[in-house]
Amino acid sequence: MTEKTFANPGPLGLFGFGITTILLSLHNAGITELSMVILAVAVCLGGFAQVIAGIFEMKFENTFGGTAFISFGFFWISLAMIWLLPTIGHVQGADPISIGLYLLIFGCFTSFMFISSLKHIKIFQILFAVVSILFFLLAAADFTGIALLQTIGGYLGIFLGAVAIYACVGLVINNDWEKEIFKL
16 A cells, blocks of 8 residues: 655645735726626635645645635635625615725734744745735725735735745745755
8 A cells, every 4th residue: 555645735725815815906006997807716716726736735634724725715706705795786885984894804813823924934024024914014005095015915915925825836846856045
Protein backbone atom coordinates (compact mmCIF):
# COMPACT_ATOMS: atom_id res chain seq x y z
CA MET A 1 0.00 0.00 0.00
CA THR A 2 1.28 3.45 -0.82
CA GLU A 3 0.40 6.53 1.13
CA LYS A 4 -1.98 8.88 -0.65
CA THR A 5 -0.72 12.41 -1.12
CA PHE A 6 -2.80 15.44 -1.84
CA ALA A 7 -2.10 18.67 -3.65
CA ASN A 8 -1.76 21.91 -1.70
CA PRO A 9 -5.11 23.76 -1.90
CA GLY A 10 -3.45 27.06 -0.96
CA PRO A 11 -2.65 28.22 -4.52
CA LEU A 12 -6.28 27.81 -5.56
CA GLY A 13 -7.45 29.95 -2.65
CA LEU A 14 -4.73 32.54 -3.23
CA PHE A 15 -5.59 32.82 -6.92
CA GLY A 16 -9.30 33.22 -6.14
CA PHE A 17 -8.51 35.89 -3.58
CA GLY A 18 -5.98 37.63 -5.84
CA ILE A 19 -8.02 37.90 -9.01
CA THR A 20 -11.17 38.96 -7.16
CA THR A 21 -9.27 41.57 -5.17
CA ILE A 22 -7.65 43.00 -8.30
CA LEU A 23 -10.92 43.24 -10.21
CA LEU A 24 -12.85 44.89 -7.37
CA SER A 25 -9.90 47.17 -6.64
CA LEU A 26 -9.83 48.35 -10.25
CA HIS A 27 -13.39 49.52 -9.61
CA ASN A 28 -12.48 51.08 -6.23
CA ALA A 29 -9.60 52.93 -7.89
CA GLY A 30 -12.03 54.37 -10.45
CA ILE A 31 -10.47 52.51 -13.38
CA THR A 32 -13.46 50.28 -14.22
CA GLU A 33 -17.17 50.15 -13.47
CA LEU A 34 -18.67 47.60 -11.11
CA SER A 35 -19.81 44.95 -13.58
CA MET A 36 -21.13 41.42 -13.81
CA VAL A 37 -17.54 40.29 -14.39
CA ILE A 38 -16.59 41.42 -10.90
CA LEU A 39 -19.73 39.89 -9.39
CA ALA A 40 -19.26 36.55 -11.15
CA VAL A 41 -15.60 36.33 -10.20
CA ALA A 42 -16.45 37.33 -6.61
CA VAL A 43 -18.91 34.45 -6.33
CA CYS A 44 -17.02 31.78 -8.28
CA LEU A 45 -13.32 32.41 -7.62
CA GLY A 46 -13.41 34.69 -4.62
CA GLY A 47 -16.21 32.69 -3.04
CA PHE A 48 -16.51 29.08 -4.11
CA ALA A 49 -12.84 28.46 -4.95
CA GLN A 50 -11.69 29.85 -1.61
CA VAL A 51 -14.32 27.89 0.33
CA ILE A 52 -13.26 24.68 -1.44
CA ALA A 53 -9.59 25.44 -0.74
CA GLY A 54 -10.48 26.17 2.89
CA ILE A 55 -12.35 22.90 3.32
CA PHE A 56 -9.30 21.00 2.07
CA GLU A 57 -7.04 23.03 4.35
CA MET A 58 -9.27 21.97 7.28
CA LYS A 59 -9.05 18.35 6.12
CA PHE A 60 -5.26 18.67 6.21
CA GLU A 61 -5.54 20.07 9.76
CA ASN A 62 -4.44 23.57 8.74
CA THR A 63 -6.73 25.67 10.92
CA PHE A 64 -5.12 28.93 9.79
CA GLY A 65 -5.52 28.23 6.06
CA GLY A 66 -8.97 26.76 6.47
CA THR A 67 -10.26 29.64 8.54
CA ALA A 68 -8.73 32.24 6.24
CA PHE A 69 -9.97 30.76 2.97
CA ILE A 70 -13.46 29.86 4.18
CA SER A 71 -13.94 33.25 5.87
CA PHE A 72 -12.75 35.22 2.86
CA GLY A 73 -14.66 32.96 0.49
CA PHE A 74 -17.89 33.71 2.28
CA PHE A 75 -16.88 37.38 2.49
CA TRP A 76 -16.88 37.53 -1.31
CA ILE A 77 -20.16 35.63 -1.62
CA SER A 78 -21.83 37.86 0.98
CA LEU A 79 -20.49 41.01 -0.69
CA ALA A 80 -21.97 39.86 -4.01
CA MET A 81 -25.28 39.24 -2.22
CA ILE A 82 -25.16 42.73 -0.67
CA TRP A 83 -24.89 44.14 -4.20
CA LEU A 84 -27.41 41.81 -5.85
CA LEU A 85 -30.23 41.30 -3.35
CA PRO A 86 -31.64 44.83 -3.66
CA THR A 87 -31.94 44.33 -7.43
CA ILE A 88 -33.92 41.08 -7.23
CA GLY A 89 -36.15 41.49 -4.22
CA HIS A 90 -37.75 43.88 -1.85
CA VAL A 91 -34.58 44.36 0.16
CA GLN A 92 -33.23 47.80 0.93
CA GLY A 93 -29.70 48.40 -0.32
CA ALA A 94 -26.88 48.67 2.19
CA ASP A 95 -26.07 52.14 3.49
CA PRO A 96 -22.45 53.34 3.80
CA ILE A 97 -22.43 52.94 7.60
CA SER A 98 -23.54 49.30 7.37
CA ILE A 99 -20.90 48.57 4.73
CA GLY A 100 -18.32 50.44 6.83
CA LEU A 101 -19.16 48.29 9.86
CA TYR A 102 -18.98 45.14 7.73
CA LEU A 103 -15.52 46.13 6.48
CA LEU A 104 -14.40 47.24 9.96
CA ILE A 105 -15.34 43.88 11.47
CA PHE A 106 -13.50 42.05 8.69
CA GLY A 107 -10.53 44.37 9.29
CA CYS A 108 -10.48 43.39 12.98
CA PHE A 109 -10.77 39.69 12.09
CA THR A 110 -7.97 40.01 9.53
CA SER A 111 -5.77 41.81 12.06
CA PHE A 112 -6.12 38.85 14.42
CA MET A 113 -5.35 36.49 11.53
CA PHE A 114 -2.23 38.60 10.88
CA ILE A 115 -1.02 37.66 14.37
CA SER A 116 -1.36 34.00 13.44
CA SER A 117 0.34 34.64 10.08
CA LEU A 118 3.52 35.48 11.99
CA LYS A 119 3.96 31.70 12.43
CA HIS A 120 3.79 31.18 8.63
CA ILE A 121 5.77 32.17 5.55
CA LYS A 122 6.64 35.84 5.01
CA ILE A 123 4.28 36.31 2.05
CA PHE A 124 1.30 35.43 4.28
CA GLN A 125 2.43 38.04 6.79
CA ILE A 126 2.54 40.65 4.03
CA LEU A 127 -0.87 39.59 2.70
CA PHE A 128 -2.61 39.74 6.07
CA ALA A 129 -0.99 43.05 7.03
CA VAL A 130 -2.04 44.67 3.75
CA VAL A 131 -5.55 43.15 3.85
CA SER A 132 -6.02 44.55 7.36
CA ILE A 133 -4.96 48.02 6.25
CA LEU A 134 -7.18 47.78 3.18
CA PHE A 135 -10.28 46.84 5.19
CA PHE A 136 -9.74 49.72 7.62
CA LEU A 137 -9.10 52.15 4.76
CA LEU A 138 -12.26 51.11 2.89
CA ALA A 139 -14.29 51.21 6.11
CA ALA A 140 -13.04 54.75 6.72
CA ALA A 141 -14.06 55.66 3.16
CA ASP A 142 -17.60 54.46 3.83
CA PHE A 143 -17.81 56.11 7.25
CA THR A 144 -16.53 59.48 6.05
CA GLY A 145 -17.64 59.58 2.42
CA ILE A 146 -14.12 60.65 1.40
CA ALA A 147 -13.79 59.23 -2.12
CA LEU A 148 -10.01 59.60 -2.09
CA LEU A 149 -9.80 56.91 0.61
CA GLN A 150 -11.64 54.47 -1.65
CA THR A 151 -9.34 55.36 -4.56
CA ILE A 152 -6.25 54.82 -2.43
CA GLY A 153 -7.79 51.56 -1.23
CA GLY A 154 -8.31 50.57 -4.86
CA TYR A 155 -4.63 50.95 -5.67
CA LEU A 156 -3.63 49.19 -2.45
CA GLY A 157 -6.01 46.35 -3.37
CA ILE A 158 -4.47 46.00 -6.83
CA PHE A 159 -1.07 45.58 -5.13
CA LEU A 160 -2.58 43.12 -2.64
CA GLY A 161 -4.19 41.02 -5.37
CA ALA A 162 -0.91 40.92 -7.28
CA VAL A 163 0.90 39.73 -4.14
CA ALA A 164 -1.69 36.96 -3.68
CA ILE A 165 -1.28 35.80 -7.28
CA TYR A 166 2.51 35.94 -6.86
CA ALA A 167 2.13 33.68 -3.80
CA CYS A 168 -0.11 31.32 -5.78
CA VAL A 169 2.32 31.04 -8.67
CA GLY A 170 5.28 30.79 -6.29
CA LEU A 171 3.75 27.90 -4.36
CA VAL A 172 2.95 26.01 -7.58
CA ILE A 173 6.33 26.59 -9.25
CA ASN A 174 8.37 25.95 -6.08
CA ASN A 175 6.45 22.72 -5.60
CA ASP A 176 6.87 21.57 -9.20
CA TRP A 177 10.58 22.40 -9.33
CA GLU A 178 11.13 21.13 -5.77
CA LYS A 179 13.22 24.16 -4.89
CA GLU A 180 12.71 27.79 -3.97
CA ILE A 181 12.48 29.70 -7.23
CA PHE A 182 9.98 32.23 -5.89
CA LYS A 183 10.84 33.81 -2.54
CA LEU A 184 7.86 33.35 -0.29
